[in-house]
Amino acid sequence: MGGRCYCLKMLPWFVLVQIILGFAWGNTTTDLCERMCSCIEVEGVLHIDCERRGISDLQHYSAPTSRFYQLFLHGNSLSKLLPNEFANFYNAVTLHLENNGLHDIIPGAFLGLQLVKRLHINNNKIKGFRKNAFLGLDDLEYLQADFNLLRDIDPGAFRDLNELEVLILNDNLITSLPANLFQNVPITHLDLRGNRLKTLPYEGILELLPGIAEILLEDNPWDCTCNLLPLKEWLEHISHSALIGRVVCEAPMRLQGNDLNETSEFDLCPSQNENDLSLVAPPTQRPSGLPPTPAIQHPRPPTSASVHKGISKPRGNWQLRTRPSANAVIPNGNNIPLLLNGCPTTCSCSITSLESGLEVNCRGSKLESVADLQPKPFKAQELFLRQNNIGLIRKTHFLNYSSLTLLDLGNNAIKLIENNTFCNLTNLRWLYLDNNNLETLIPEMFAGLQNAEYLNLEFNLIQLILPGTFNWMPNLRELFLHNNLLKSLPVDVFSSVSLSKLSLHTNYFMYLPVTGVLDQLTSVVQIDLHGNPWDCSCNIIAFKQWVERMGSDVVVSELKCASPEEFWDRDFKSISNELMCPELYSKIHLTFSSSSNITISTETGTHVNPYLETSRVSISVLVPGLLLVFVTSAFTVVGMLVFILRNRKRSRKRDTNSSASEINSLQTVCDSYWHNGPYHAEGPHRVYDCVAHTLTD
Incomplete structure (x- = not known):
């Protein structure tokens, strides 16, 4: 025991x-x-x-x-x-x-x-x-x-x-x-x-990674302020031995698109006496993950004088002002009151000309509602409400902002935008709603934005886009939906817009339909689709062929398979269609082999005609071919039916003519009997007897 x-x-x-x-x-x-x-x-x-x-x-x-x-x-x-x-x-x-x-x-x-x-x-x-x-x-x-x-x-x-x-x-x-x-x-x-992620502290996090050999940090909304200095110093310390992904600034606006490694400590944490250039205007290009395209230019000047990894950004002619007093003057020297209705208490305002309108900067003002902007700025053209605590946008909030051309609501906590909120903003061209908590996009959300050209919805929780959502924005050219929770797109989602730039990377797409979705992107110049869990099976074949047709100049990133496991982390453009979907291509092979029965006899054996190899037969060729065969067969059947019906009609005519001839013959015989035979004396009533007698004979 x-x-x-x-x-x-x-x-x-x-x-x-x-x-x-x-x-x-x-x-x-x-x-x-x-x-x-x-x-x-x-x-x-x-x-x-x-x-x-x-x-x-x-x-x-x-x-x-x-x-x-x-x-x-x-x-x-x-x-x-x-x-x-x-x-x-x-x-x-x-x-x-x-x-x-x-x-x-x-x-x-x-x-x-x-x-x-x-x-x-x-x-x-x-x-x-x-x-x-x-x-x-x-x-x-x-x-x-x-x-x-x-x-x-x-x-x-x-x-x-x-x-x-x-x-x-x-x-x-x-x-x-x-x-x-x-x-x-x-x-x-x-x-x-x-x-x-906006920051990574050294104490309690980075200090506990002494043996790090690879750290990947891309596609995060990094806040390039004083809080990011520890990360910058740590990355510089380990850069000689570790593989490091790029850290691209999302905020403040003056540094958007900058690589952290190329940004000085002074830019990250300027002295308190320096004016904050980030409160003036948005950049020409957002950190969309897409490389620049010379053909796409914003018609407004940029505000960032920084260099984005080898891409120079021209300096914008933006002048800074602290919040002026009631007697503030326009920069051209005219003694005209700068703000007729004042500047909101917690914001700073500036103006370069009376025609250009106000630039109202309320970034980081701890606002919980747009209604808290008091007094309401007169003739505001650009309104920056980034990095506040706004959770709800009501349709009454922008009734007095019809002159806006730019509205920045990024980096808040917005979960709901009431229907028809932007109906009065018919002049708006740039709308930033990034880094919020939006979950669903509906058409009424964007009603009134017929002149909008730029819409940024990155870093939200968007899971659903309803059909017709972007129909209110026929002039939309740039759309950023990356870093959301999207798994599918509705049919005709892009039917009313002519997008030149689209970002869908880092979502949950396993494949994208071509018909009704991708085939509507007739004007697209750049599209970014990386970071999605692509399912490299039969469902993705049409999408793969579309990507191959567009080319690497348009589809700017690698598309790597997440499933099945045999293709994991492989770029699906490097995998043949036959390997992705062997069952489909085996059916095509059998169909062509049985219908054509074309072989080539050689000394080594019998081989299928090389022109019928399944790897060379695409669905786009197969379907029209089968359709042509079907139409030809249908016409053949119809022709045969017409031929048979005509033959039957002719046969009936011949039968009718034969009967008439027989009756005429009978009539002749009876006439002979009538005039010369024994029936002549008995009169016409004996005609039927004549016919009967003749038939009997």
């Missing part, structure tokens, strides 16, 4: 858990390899492939206990992971849980997975990581959690991951990282692209 106890003590604790749970459940678990999944050995490691098997929980399933394996569970229905969910899978070394609709991980769910080194939970709906969320993953080295809805991460979420080296968190909604998140976590590769 004592020997048995000793043997139990020597077993790993997670094996003991399995034995205990096995007794508790009465050994009712089903081996996945026996019934549900395909299990094959690849390079000495067992692959248990349970993709799209409809699995909603794992507590009644098990896996082989005699060997290590990689467990593939992507595309199932594991929406919530409960404690001891994987208790029967203690020999797993890799775990794939992509595309499960997973939204919650209860601490203890991974207990027993002590051997797992790679965990993939990307492309789900996880909104946060709790404390001890990864308890049990003692040997985890690689964690992939991109393309989720991550916003909240507990400081103790990773405290059990003492072997974690690679952490992939790109394309989420993270606004900040909690202090001491990486305490005792030996991170060497960190991907934070496509989030909502």
